[in-house]
Amino acid sequence: MAPKNAFYAQSGGVTAVINASACGIIETARKHPDKIGKVYAGRNGIIGALTEDLIDTSLEDDVAIAALRSTPSGAFGSCRYKLKGLDQNRREYERLLEVFAAHDIGYFFYNGGGDSADTCLKVSQLSETMGYPIQAIHVPKTVDNDLPITDNCPGFGSVAKYIAVSTLEASFDVASMAKTSTKVFVLEVMGRHAGWIAAAGGLASTDDQPLPILTLFPEIAFDERAFLARVKDMVETHGFCSVVVSEGVRNADGQFLADQGLKDAFGHAQLGGVAPVIANIVKNGLGYKYHWGVADYLQRAARHIASRTDVDQAYAMGRTAVEFAIAGRNSVMPTIERISDAPYEWRIGCAPLDQVANVEKMMPRSFITADGFGITDECRRYLLPLIEGEDYPPFKNGLPCYVRLKNLAVERKLKENFEI
Amino acid sequence: MAPKNAFYAQSGGVTAVINASACGIIETARKHPDKIGKVYAGRNGIIGALTEDLIDTSLEDDVAIAALRSTPSGAFGSCRYKLKGLDQNRREYERLLEVFAAHDIGYFFYNGGGDSADTCLKVSQLSETMGYPIQAIHVPKTVDNDLPITDNCPGFGSVAKYIAVSTLEASFDVASMAKTSTKVFVLEVMGRHAGWIAAAGGLASTDDQPLPILTLFPEIAFDERAFLARVKDMVETHGFCSVVVSEGVRNADGQFLADQGLKDAFGHAQLGGVAPVIANIVKNGLGYKYHWGVADYLQRAARHIASRTDVDQAYAMGRTAVEFAIAGRNSVMPTIERISDAPYEWRIGCAPLDQVANVEKMMPRSFITADGFGITDECRRYLLPLIEGEDYPPFKNGLPCYVRLKNLAVERKLKENFEI
Numbered sequence: 001m002a003p004k005n006a007f008y009a010q011s012g013g014v015t016a017v018i019n020a021s022a023c024g025i026i027e028t029a030r031k032h033p034d035k036i037g038k039v040y041a042g043r044n045g046i047i048g049a050l051t052e053d054l055i056d057t058s059l060e061d062d063v064a065i066a067a068l069r070s071t072p073s074g075a076f077g078s079c080r081y082k083l084k085g086l087d088q089n090r091r092e093y094e095r096l097l098e099v100f101a102a103h104d105i106g107y108f109f110y111n112g113g114g115d116s117a118d119t120c121l122k123v124s125q126l127s128e129t130m131g132y133p134i135q136a137i138h139v140p141k142t143v144d145n146d147l148p149i150t151d152n153c154p155g156f157g158s159v160a161k162y163i164a165v166s167t168l169e170a171s172f173d174v175a176s177m178a179k180t181s182t183k184v185f186v187l188e189v190m191g192r193h194a195g196w197i198a199a200a201g202g203l204a205s206t207d208d209q210p211l212p213i214l215t216l217f218p219e220i221a222f223d224e225r226a227f228l229a230r231v232k233d234m235v236e237t238h239g240f241c242s243v244v245v246s247e248g249v250r251n252a253d254g255q256f257l258a259d260q261g262l263k264d265a266f267g268h269a270q271l272g273g274v275a276p277v278i279a280n281i282v283k284n285g286l287g288y289k290y291h292w293g294v295a296d297y298l299q300r301a302a303r304h305i306a307s308r309t310d311v312d313q314a315y316a317m318g319r320t321a322v323e324f325a326i327a328g329r330n331s332v333m334p335t336i337e338r339i340s341d342a343p344y345e346w347r348i349g350c351a352p353l354d355q356v357a358n359v360e361k362m363m364p365r366s367f368i369t370a371d372g373f374g375i376t377d378e379c380r381r382y383l384l385p386l387i388e389g390e391d392y393p394p395f396k397n398g399l400p401c402y403v404r405l406k407n408l409a410v411e412r413k414l415k416e417n418f419e420i
Numbered sequence: 421m422a423p424k425n426a427f428y429a430q431s432g433g434v435t436a437v438i439n440a441s442a443c444g445i446i447e448t449a450r451k452h453p454d455k456i457g458k459v460y461a462g463r464n465g466i467i468g469a470l471t472e473d474l475i476d477t478s479l480e481d482d483v484a485i486a487a488l489r490s491t492p493s494g495a496f497g498s499c500r501y502k503l504k505g506l507d508q509n510r511r512e513y514e515r516l517l518e519v520f521a522a523h524d525i526g527y528f529f530y531n532g533g534g535d536s537a538d539t540c541l542k543v544s545q546l547s548e549t550m551g552y553p554i555q556a557i558h559v560p561k562t563v564d565n566d567l568p569i570t571d572n573c574p575g576f577g578s579v580a581k582y583i584a585v586s587t588l589e590a591s592f593d594v595a596s597m598a599k600t601s602t603k604v605f606v607l608e609v610m611g612r613h614a615g616w617i618a619a620a621g622g623l624a625s626t627d628d629q630p631l632p633i634l635t636l637f638p639e640i641a642f643d644e645r646a647f648l649a650r651v652k653d654m655v656e657t658h659g660f661c662s663v664v665v666s667e668g669v670r671n672a673d674g675q676f677l678a679d680q681g682l683k684d685a686f687g688h689a690q691l692g693g694v695a696p697v698i699a700n701i702v703k704n705g706l707g708y709k710y711h712w713g714v715a716d717y718l719q720r721a722a723r724h725i726a727s728r729t730d731v732d733q734a735y736a737m738g739r740t741a742v743e744f745a746i747a748g749r750n751s752v753m754p755t756i757e758r759i760s761d762a763p764y765e766w767r768i769g770c771a772p773l774d775q776v777a778n779v780e781k782m783m784p785r786s787f788i789t790a791d792g793f794g795i796t797d798e799c800r801r802y803l804l805p806l807i808e809g810e811d812y813p814p815f816k817n818g819l820p821c822y823v824r825l826k827n828l829a830v831e832r833k834l835k836e837n838f839e840i
Contacts, residue, residue, distance in 0.1 A: 045599075077596055078596045164818065166718050169493075169721035170717040173720065177434065177498060180464065180465075291717055293713075297605055301590050307818065392812070398727065399588055402588065
């Protein structure tokens, strides 16, 4: 009997290393042609499965697949499309299984965060009910670092490294300028619900080279008076300071600071970020000259400064997902288990999906200093290994060599179209 | 007779490689103790000379000085302080010469852009008039790339590389998300008067891997209708597009687009960037989902992804400045002369300061495509060598090792204070 094919899809916001997981899956599957046939990828994530728009990764050569390891973004396209509950839209799940059956797919690898873990679990559950056997393995990925059980989430370490490096570099810059010009630099980073990424900015300050850095977390209600007092103190002591602000910072009423009801000269509503809001608070409250930046996609796409730990773990999660599948496991997610902080040692674990889906891991309060503006040593010990090591992509003509796959479609087999 | 000491100062906005020029100066001076005594640096630039706040670089060991080559920012501090004309504030120039005389300084190395070239020239002129001999050498530095005669300005190549890499990475990211989410990514870059830095974003699109990138230059009046038509066309053709916008983009009336008269809910004026303005134009005009980023200091401080060409040239400018001084030259600036584009060959030239001061090199119109939204092949040939090569700093614990010098003060000799 020919081995079953596999289906792989990328979900949600992409990262610098999600393709490293794809690389781990495809390379490992290729080593087991007796167990796994072709690896089909969903074009634009799970939508590709629903619309039967599958990509035949067997048409990509080994060199191209190997290059995925050092290419950021989602090579097959991702999507923000959350399947509803089984009771609300059972048809979607049935369609998935119809497509899987039509293409003889026995393995479902879903690479994403909490929502995709939930989808993965439901597909697994329904497949049993419907009698079509599918092994569903979730591959962890999220810059938000909010999946439970696993030590960290592939994608996060590289964002953390980018933010730590950028905060260090910008702090050196503003330190140079502070005498006559900019005294405060504000950097806006991702993290609507949790301050993991903002916390990474604090790594730029070390015992050897302390730097005046203030962090604004979404977990801590913004206190303007306390914030300005700290900025003033740092500028008076050090001449300057850097502020790393999470996009999700809110005031005591729970309102996002970024949502200031800005209007232009014509009265049109304008959407701004939180960095200019903080910068204006500094200017109005203290009169200091400021600069601000918003890292946005740059932070999660910055494969050029990815963490080697993160790349290794992302690849290992993909490789392990295939090994789990071959070993007959179902409805699980490979995890990273920390053995020790320094030196950092980790091994691979396994979490049942019903313990992963719909559980959000928040940053412990013990990771934030009592005053709410910095990270504790405990947080530092957790974060440092995750940004350890560099893993530079190859360069040509001054630019990184990132692969774009051919992404050729698998011939459709179903007659029925499916409207998303 | 003991050799004269040298004075070195950093001026204006700092860069990823201005310290590489400092390294070139100090290392070369140390090789010629018979010609040059100590190298004193101005604390916070020329202000350090005016206030007689000099740093004794001879107290830094060779390892620390060598580390300057891979450290961004201004190691001695810089300043935004333009000396007035000789007729307006002759006292400042006289003070400089008094400080130089008090510390037996015979060489003045000033590391900056157009303004500092002008100051350097005036110091040289006045020293002749006043009978105190000083050799003034200007060392080129500016991310704006607007100095005349030299092929390019150290500092620019590394910003260009950062923007090209970031545009490439963000474009890959938005391409992954475009099916169901973000279709347009807007990146704001530096360049108030000239579009050199914005142009570098266009390098992310190559013949091998074309990407839909639109560039908005300060040289081209913003035409909203034409812009939206191009965005629509790119999104319909490619599914997404990236927009690289110079902070200095203006409308047909000459008004900065960034200056939208934003007011918050309380009617307070808010300062925003141009990226959110462009993003809102896209949203209001076409309804596409967008993301935007503002690179700000990150772009000019990003030593971790500096151009090797730029680092080499910055160091060479510093080394050559000292060689010029030893050879008895005065009132000159070392320059970069391009011999060929590909392979890139260059040699060192020499420009008289009176041809450098107060001359701004603009981007040729022939570097911008006829429609005003892209770069031409001529521009590409010019830019590509400048981002060539990587020159990674050493890393430790996941972060670049950037040096902070001791910066110990030279004992003051003058009784009189000088108020800035």
